[in-house]
Amino acid sequence: VPVGLESYAVKHLNKGKVYISKSSPQSVVNAYSSQFQADFSQFIKSRSQELVPGGRMVLSFLGRKSIDPTTEDGCYQWELLAEALMSLVKEGLIEEDKVASFNAPYYAPCAEELKVEILKEGSFIIDRLEAFEVDWDGDAVADTHNEQGKMMVGERVAKTIRAVVESMLESHFRLGQDTMDVLFIKFAEIVGNHLSKTRTKYINFVISLVRKASHINLEAQTMDVSLF
Numbered sequence: 001v002p003v004g005l006e007s008y009a010v011k012h013l014n015k016g017k018v019y020i021s022k023s024s025p026q027s028v029v030n031a032y033s034s035q036f037q038a039d040f041s042q043f044i045k046s047r048s049q050e051l052v053p054g055g056r057m058v059l060s061f062l063g064r065k066s067i068d069p070t071t072e073d074g075c076y077q078w079e080l081l082a083e084a085l086m087s088l089v090k091e092g093l094i095e096e097d098k099v100a101s102f103n104a105p106y107y108a109p110c111a112e113e114l115k116v117e118i119l120k121e122g123s124f125i126i127d128r129l130e131a132f133e134v135d136w137d138g139d140a141v142a143d144t145h146n147e148q149g150k151m152m153v154g155e156r157v158a159k160t161i162r163a164v165v166e167s168m169l170e171s172h173f174r175l176g177q178d179t180m181d182v183l184f185i186k187f188a189e190i191v192g193n194h195l196s197k198t199r200t201k202y203i204n205f206v207i208s209l210v211r212k213a214s215h216i217n218l219e220a221q222t223m224d225v226s227l228f
Contacts, residue, residue, distance in 0.1 A: 002031035005103040012100035016086055019078035019104040022070045029069055036107040040117045044209075048123030053213035056127070063205045064108045065131065073203050074108040077136070077161060080194060084187035093179050102172050104165075114207065124209040133201040136191070144196045154192025158184045 005013065005028065014021075014028045047057055064074030072079075082099070089096045111129060118124055137156045143149040162184050169175060175183065194200065 001103050001105045002028075002035035005031050012097070014103060015096075015100045016082060017079070018082045018085065018099070018102050019106060020069050020075050021079055021082070024070070032107050033069070033113075036109055036113065037117055040109070040114075041121050044118060044121045044123060048121075048211060051211040053211055055211040057124070057209045057211070058206065059209070060204065060206045062108050063114070063131065063203050064110050065203050067110050067112060069108070069110075072200050074110075076194075076200050077157075078104055078106070080190050081161065081165070081187055083190055084183055087186050088179070088183055093182065094173055094175070098173050102169075105168070108203070109205075111205070114205065118209065123212055125212055127208040127210050129205065129207045132204045132206065134204050135199065135201055136195060144192070150192035150196045151188070152192075153195050154188035154190070157191045157195070158188035161187070 014024050017024055020029055020032055051057060064071055066074070069075065085094065085099050085102075086096075088094045089099060111131065114129065115126065118126055137153045140153075140156060144153050166180065169183070170180065
């Protein structure tokens, strides 16, 4: 979670939301972007220490197409989850402050952000970077315009999201199993209605990186060989 947006922050800046949204203040967007830059750069640096020159690393993760981090392909699953959480607030099942203080430890970068951080850190050459569109439901439900189709697609997506976020929600909100079930039933309904109107897709990046050669590593290799 970005610095300044933690649950113990004095002022909740992203009320009613759990991630970047169209209505989020620019300070929230900036906090997520800065945290991504620091974390991804550290990740790249750490991995570079584990690979020999010429070694290859392939990464796959969610991202977004647009430079704008508020576009649907980068954040809308969190927008709909926030809507489901706020529906529980209205029913008195969770506290509004709990929603305001929850911010997803997640960031969907665009290709430009990835390239900037990789080039800035300097340990790797980008061999290949590709983006793939993936249906939220894995293209398993053909017709989402009838009630059965909406229910099926909503439940399918809700199960995949629940598998990822349930432990985080349980830790933060202290929800019992019954309330958690209610939350994801509502989330499934919201997702089903959304996907009956538009086919929002995930953007999945696959990136191949090659470790650059360095004088230090080459010298170390020479010394290792000479020992044998």
